[in-house]
Amino acid sequence: MDQQAPVTQGDPGKDSVRDRLLDAAEALFCERGFDGVSVRDLTGQANCNVAAVNYYFGGKDKLYQEMFRRQVQEICYRQIARINEAMGVPNPTLESVLREIVFMPLLAAYEKQQRGRIMRLMVREVLNKTVHGETILEAFHTQMMTHAVQALRTLVPQLDDKQARLAVFSVDSLKVHPFLFMDEFFAVNTGINFDEMVNHIVFFAAAGIRAMAAK
Amino acid sequence: MDQQAPVTQGDPGKDSVRDRLLDAAEALFCERGFDGVSVRDLTGQANCNVAAVNYYFGGKDKLYQEMFRRQVQEICYRQIARINEAMGVPNPTLESVLREIVFMPLLAAYEKQQRGRIMRLMVREVLNKTVHGETILEAFHTQMMTHAVQALRTLVPQLDDKQARLAVFSVDSLKVHPFLFMDEFFAVNTGINFDEMVNHIVFFAAAGIRAMAAK
DNA sequence: TATTATTTGAAACATATGTTTTAAATACAC
DNA sequence: GTGTATTTAAAACATATGTTTCAAATAATA
The missing domain is CATH 1.10.10.60 (Homeodomain-like)
Incomplete structure (x- = not known):
């Protein structure tokens, strides 16, 4: 009924x-x-x-979708806000913006905060290819990509649109993978600490982007 | 009984x-x-x-574990074999080895081959934190890491052990993330094709590693 | 207060699922 | 061929789970 x-x-x-x-x-x-x-x-x-x-x-399905939609939306807002904030300071550098983007999510994973778990759930949904995620996450992806591309091209004007998209994707890679597998990495690589990891990621990403710009 | x-x-x-x-x-x-x-x-x-x-x-559990263990082992062998093969040619360069490591897994994902699905399942197991995966995957991680670190330090002797481990992790990031989210990327970024993505990843990773070595 | 609409609670329903039972069928060894 | 061990098959079991029912309780309204 x-x-x-x-x-x-x-x-x-x-x-x-x-x-x-x-x-x-x-x-x-x-x-x-x-x-x-x-x-x-x-x-x-x-x-x-x-x-x-x-x-x-x-139904259980509907409750899940309601909860999921809200959480994804909040993550989306938060990420865009983070980019805007990093770009809003007087003289934003590539490194400072990258650090801003990378640090908080990784810290959330490191400290096992609730928001970290939500991100993991998002990835699980994508991998599970459940019906739930698809439509919700598509908007998320497009929105995030366009916003990040715009910011990156402001910082590194030599990049064309294609390059910027690939670069954003790779920064995402360098952020998401540690986010998901941080425990496993630290378990195998004792002697490397959280700050060293963050510094490395920022350095590595910046080097890659600068090399793209120099092409 | x-x-x-x-x-x-x-x-x-x-x-x-x-x-x-x-x-x-x-x-x-x-x-x-x-x-x-x-x-x-x-x-x-x-x-x-x-x-x-x-x-x-x-029981269903046991069957799953048996199947999972075998698959992970096979993936492990295959990856190490790939590294060895890439290192075994006359004059291996950083780029040639990176390409060898990155290309096949990404192609498997792109063409939606069965081996691609198995990798996805592995990731799901890690994210789900089921009992199944843990012990099996720990061996996988340590084995892969030590092997890759050794190869990388041969190619780029300036890197110390810590740097090499971080570099390997980042190469893994640059490979796994596209592997998992390739569909989503291409859905949002029409106009970029598979070869362009692979070339970019190899270039980006090499640039990051070279910059680390130059530090 | 009387009436109506909304919310809660306990039980029942229907079904899906992992597992076990039991007997028949089949292959093997002597 | 006979006896034994192994494999197959159908049915039954036990339980977990999403959902529905329906009457009692509660709040809103007039």
Whole structure:
């Protein structure tokens, strides 16, 4: 019958059952993925009845999508804001901007913050090729790419559009891979610390970009 | 009772039920992951009875681990062989070795070959932090790292051990990220083709490494 | 207060799934 | 060929899971 919950009557703000469910979804899905969390896990964490998921969201799927969409959007805003901030200082250099882009995400992974887990979930969704991610993430990719390309070409005007896109992609590579596999790297390479890794990435990326510009 | 199937009596070589199940596991698990494949999916594809999974492997888990371990080992051998081959030619350059390392995996992803799917599954396992992957993949990481570091330091003797490890990690970044997100990149960046991407990656990585050596 | 709409709770439903059981079928050894 | 061990097959089991039902409780409205 495609029933949807009417706009809640009591306390539309916070700590309603609906909100508690979204919080639980964020905490649990990000940790264990869609299949790893049952509706009863969610309602247990949110301290509500099993039926609440279907009552408020129309199903586990819908709840997941709602939670996922929000998180991706927030990550998107945050990244763009970070680029803008780095470009906004008096004399932005390639290195200073790269550092700004790279540092926070890696720190989030290093310190195992919640936002780090969300990023991992995003990657999992892409790899799992679930229906959920696709449309949401496409917008994310285009938006991020155009914004980053524009910033890079301001910093290094010698680059044409194609070069800038490839460069942005490679910077992304140098950021995402350590983000995902940091634990594994440090486990194998004791004697290298977090700061050394960040410095290396910034240096390596800048060298690659400068070499592209010199071509 | 922890029963294990005795060494098969008939046709120990090929096309036994056991082998068909391993084939089915490789095909299905690599595509849909552990949770995405049911025992009945497997036995359906292998044309055998549901009980066969438990009879021959002692459970879905065990079958998965057996299949996963084999695949990872094969990938490991292949990668090391590739490095050796690239280093074995008369005058190996940094660029030629990098190209050798990068090209085949990316092509596998580009052409959506089976081996590409297996790599993706490996990444998924790491991200999912399932028990399955951990021990298997740790050996993989250490082995690959030491081998690659050795090769790189032969090519670029100015690098110390720490630098070489960071460089190898970054080359891995520049390879794995496109491997995983190639579709997404080409979807957003029409007008860039596969060869251009490979050339760029080799150039970018070499520039980064050369800059490290010059420090 | 009386009436209505919304929310909650417990139980039931339907189904998918990993595993086990049990007996028949098949291959092997003597 | 006979007896034994191995393999196959169908059914049953036990359980986990997403969803639905429906009545009671609660809040809103008049």
